[in-house]
Amino acid sequence: SLLSLFSFRKRKKSVEQEASPSLFSRIPLIRDPNKETPFFSNVAVKKDYFFKEEEKEVENNIEKKENQESIQWKLPPADLLKTPPLPSALQMSLQESKGDAERLKRKLEQFSISGEIANIRSGPVITVFEFKPEDHVKVARITQMEDDLMIALKSRSIRIIAPIPGRDVVGIETAHTKRQMVYLKDMIKDPLFWQSEQPLPLVLGRHVDGRPAIKDLEKLPHLMVAGSTGSGKSVFVISFLLSLLFRHTPETLRLLLVDPKQVDLSVFAGLPHLLTPPVRESKEAVVALQWCLSEMYKRYRSLARFHVRDLVSFNEKTKKLKEEERQTHQDFTESLGEDSEELYYFSPQPYICVVLEEFGDLMSSPDRNRIETLVVRLAQMARACGIHLILSMQSPRKDVVTGLIKTNIPGRMSFKVSSRIDSRIILDEGGAERLLSQGDMLYLGPGQARPERYHGSFVKETEVLSVVQFWKRQAKTDFCLIKNGGEEGILHRNNEEISLEQDDNKYKEVFHYVSELKEVSASHLQRKYGLGYPRAARLIDRLEEEGVVGPARGSKPREVLVPK
Incomplete structure (x- = not known):
């Protein structure tokens, strides 16, 4: 079948390593395996992303590494990121907080809402006043006071949480006049980021009180992100991908990036972790998702063959295979033929993270129905076999975030959106329309009754390029080859069209x-x-x-x- 054909070439390794199946052993190589020269040259590694004075050195290093038995991967150091300045006194002082607390209490008493400020939590961007109303006060009245409290506190933004889940207080969040920047380097150096039980750390930023906020994408297992222009959505996606590059080599993580606007994710061009160059067209996106679905089924066959329930258990079990057992599996799979639907893996497999940037544009294309069907199917089943989806969009319209997609993607995140309706579509409640810009977000995870507020970390493009450049020095890109469905007779081959x-x-x-x-x-x-x-x-x-x-x-x- 010509549907969703990918070709994949393993990096140059020893004879013993080449005997074990690659991630895509189901798919024939695009070169003659009997020839020593690889079919791919250094494709899609754009020289624009190389520092000119280092370009020759990088090429020499890559050539030397390919002649070695295997690539000894090194993880990038945190020093590649910008060192944050010393903490400044931007957080609201205790005296200022107490002054605002008194004004807040007086304003509520003017409307016959009596109570006391039970606690004050100050963070890099906002301060949270925990107001404990008296027993006779109706909590619903407090939620109607947002505009009045903004005037009383002279605040740019106020958000009321009535009540804070699991507590008998109402949270009143007010923005600082000056905000403190949250840097990705601080998150990377935090011990929480390196916890082994979080194989796919999702760096959100900081809690409202300044504590690091890091979730595990494996437990989500998929995430939907919305945010208008300037809200910090794209910076979050980039910082999240960058954080994964500090934890994973191309042997433990592969990325599939879909970027219709060809802007936000172009900084990752040439990264060894990529399965393909960033996908640009909706037809290519369909083929990429079809391949993901085929890969998912093959992984499930592999899990069943080894009697395990998830990718972690599968990788642990296949690492312990003896050479004789591995050879038996290899001989059997080779006897099935390259197009057999019974092929399976018998070596450790990497996680696959699929990022669909500007998902709204994909859902507005003629391939909308096919994309929705594939995304829903992957969201329903791909968790156990290590395939995770990140859907990013500017406007979470109902025709984009359909009922099926929303039901099967429990992890949701919203930056500032244009209207309360958009907030309700993505989070099932309002509030995201009152967020600040530049990384202020609400996160609703699986099982959460109410969304939590975080402040996203900031990373510059030069920092991203430094990390990507670090990986480029270790290996060339190892792309799959995407065929555009055969409908228009175009095959993308090393960035050329046939x-x-x-x-x-x-x-x-x-x-x-x-x-x-x-x-x-x-x-x-x-x-x-x-x-x-x-x-x-x-x-x-x-x-x-x-x-x-x-x-x-x-x-x-x-x-x-x-x-x-």
Whole structure:
């Protein structure tokens, strides 16, 4: 089938390592495995992202590493990120807090709302006053006081939590006149980030009282993010991906980035963790998601084969396989044939994080229905096998965040949005429309009754490029090859396009060659013409459609039907 064909080349490793299946052993290589020279050159590693004085050194280092038996990965140091300045006195002082507390209490008493300020929590961006109303006070009245309290405290923004879940107090959050920046480096150096029980740390930033806020994407297991322009949504997605690069090598994590605007995620071009260059078109996104679905099913077959329930248990079990057991699995999978639906893995597999930036644009494309179906299916089933989705959008409209998508993605996050309606769509309640810009967010995790407020960490583009550059020095990109569904006859190959006219010329040549044979296969054409598997398979399908070759016969070559 020409549907969702990816080709994947393993990095140069020892003979023993090459004997074990790669992440995509189901998919044939796009080069002749008998040849020593790789099909890929240093593709899609744009020189714009190299520091010119280091470019030659980087290429030499990569060449040396490829000649070694295996790549000894090194994790990037936190020093690649900007060192935060010394903490300044931006947090509200105790005296200022007490003054605001008194004004707050007097204003509420003017409306016959009596009580006391039970606690004050001050953080880098906001201060939370915990107001304990007297027994006769109706809590619903306090929620109607937002505008009046903004005037009384001269605050840019006020948000009321009535009540704080699990407590007998009402939270009144007020913004500082000056805010303190939250830096990603502080989050990376925090011990909470390096806890082993959090394999995919989701760095949110800081709590309202300044404590680090780090969740585990594996437990979410998927996340939906919304935020208008300037809210800090894109910076959060970038900082989250960057934080993963501090914990994972390309052998433990792979990324699939879909960026229709071709702006926000372009800084990650050339990263060894990428499965493909950032996907730009909706048709390519469909193919990428179809591949993810196929990969999910193969991983489930692998889990069933080894009698485990999740990827962590599978990786632990396959690491302990003896060489004889591994060879037995390899011989069996090779006997099934490269297109068999019974193939499975028997070596540790990495997590796969799929980021769909500007999801609203994808849902506005002609491929909307196919994208929604694939996203819902992945959200329903992909958790156990280590595939996680991040959906990012500017406006969470109902036609974008459909009922099925919302039901199957329990982790939701909203930065500042334009209206209360948008806030209710993403969080099931208002409040996100009153947030500040630049990283102020509300997070609603699985099982939470009310969203929590956090302040996202900031990272500069130069810091991102420094970390990406660190990984580029260790290995070349190891891309999959995306075929654009065959509908328009375009195959993206090392960032080049093969048109229908070129395929027609190649087809004529292949037709005359095949006519002299008794049987033929896609791999035969690959070796003969140096083609990638997707293009060779497409030519075989066309030969079948025109009656030149017979139907597929499992792992056997196809019979040639035309006379010599």
